[in-house]
Amino acid sequence: MATVTAVRRGLNLRAVRHGLNPRGAGFWTYAALVAVLLGSLFPIYWSLVVASHDNDAIASVPPVLTPGGHLFENITRVFDTTAFGQAMFNSFLVSGSVTVSVVLFSTLAGFAFAKLRFRGRNVLLVMAIATTTVPQQLGIIPLYILMAELGWTGKLEAVIVPGLVTAFGVFLMTQYLSSAIPDELLEAGRIDGCSTLRLFWHVVLPAARPAAAVLGLFTFMQAWNDFFWPLVVLTPENPTVQVALSSLASGYTTDYALVLTGTVLAIVPIVAVFAALGRQIIGGIMSGAIKG
């Protein structure tokens, strides 16, 4: 389908090129954009190149620019050297549970804020939104004290529980649901004797699906890529992928092949998600829904 659209666009382009549409892209625009594209891709490509060579190749002048045959050997080494398998599993567990929870609780709260009338609604909503602008680092010390009190330092709970809800998610779902669901639909449901919980289940959840997908996607990527808090609260024995990666890179080692193989392994899941669902991600950013 993408090809069809591209072809059609191409035809349009040709039809309007002769003086009618000066905003069509010329050679230099394409040249510049291709340069930007290559610049964006190169560091990732290069890490793949290094990851597929042995260490001797790294120090060669001029540098090697094509993939070699050592990728699987290097991957084996990464899993032997560090708790990378454990880290991968931990990251999936953390990102998965955080995503499910954020989407569910954000939709619940968003439904209440967007469609239900109750005392204190506006004040509570403003409070929630206001906190999205506060830097995360401000609360990091007391949060650590709290986790230590609970005996959770070094455990995955310490990373999962603080991520279970986000004010941003509530804000996003409130915005979306207030326009996506007509009030009449909810009233009709009520007249038929639906409780609000049934309304939530049968009307709100299906209607929330597009926004929930974008929120879920972003939450997963953010949780997968999160580094600072896991670094503070977890140990190298029970890390997430990002923490494992950082400890791999910060040993007294110049084993570039090993480090960059780890890097490739940490990027692969997120790049796969991006390749499959990039349109939604771009749509989410372009609709101004996603900040920071």
Place this chain on the structure above:
Amino acid sequence: MTSVRSGPRRRWAYQLDVKGSPYLYIAPFFLLFGVVGMFPLLYTAYVSLTDWNLLDPAREWVGPANYAGLLADDYFWNALFNTVSIWLLSTVPQLLAALFIAHMLNRRLRARTLFRMGVLLPNVTSIVAVTIIFAQLFGRDFGMVNWALDLVGLDPIDWQAGTLSSHVAISMIVIWRWTGYNALIYLAAMQTVPEDLYEAARLDGASQFTQFWKITVPMLRPTIIFTAVVSTIGGFQIIAEPLLFQAGTGNPTGGSDRQFQTVGLYLYEQGFSMYEFGYASAIAWTLCMIIVVMALVNFAITRRIRSS
């Protein structure tokens, strides 16, 4: 469903459902958020007024002493200078480049989705991975950047060792990661600019650049303010890049002479390698205040971009 309920009782249940259930729906958020979000925020203020070391059970109330200590702390001022320097070196080129890329993406393009995905890819990869890759690219002996400099006849640079050179390298990481993201934000805003403005300008013989400068930029003012403020908030919190740029040690000092230690990194050093929680909390609050002030200044400056 049970239909045997009596009338009054059913009405009562209905009332309870309508009046009470909203609180149930927002409760999970506020309970969790209160404990892991709001409480730490407020508690930081208290901790910052104590002499609280994790390894020392005595926790004395010291009032504003931590803040006074901070003002006389050379390492803090050094970190603040580094943060501002890296923030300026990364934000200004980043937003300018994003504007031009968005302008190009806003034309009629083949392979539109490919270009958009391409510029966004750096943003979805993790900071850790990206920083490790860039630290190797900017390596002194085998780094590709120095190899490229050599090709054009320039001397290699020990990127990590110098103040300016390390700031430039770290800024490159930020620029690489965030330019495409901001370009997409600008692109979205550009698509709402009415086409007839450009047509009128073309009739008046305005060049592409004039159209860009006199129409696009003024129309994008609110979006530019938004991205500038967001980049400022993010830029002042930078930690991971300077932490991981110092390859091979995992030290939070930001280089052997603290030449690229940011405020965020100094907070991390005080909190989690010295365990001085009181002092680190004072840094956190000070940093927060600086961010608020900078965001406001930023807002005021960007608002002054002339509209035609």
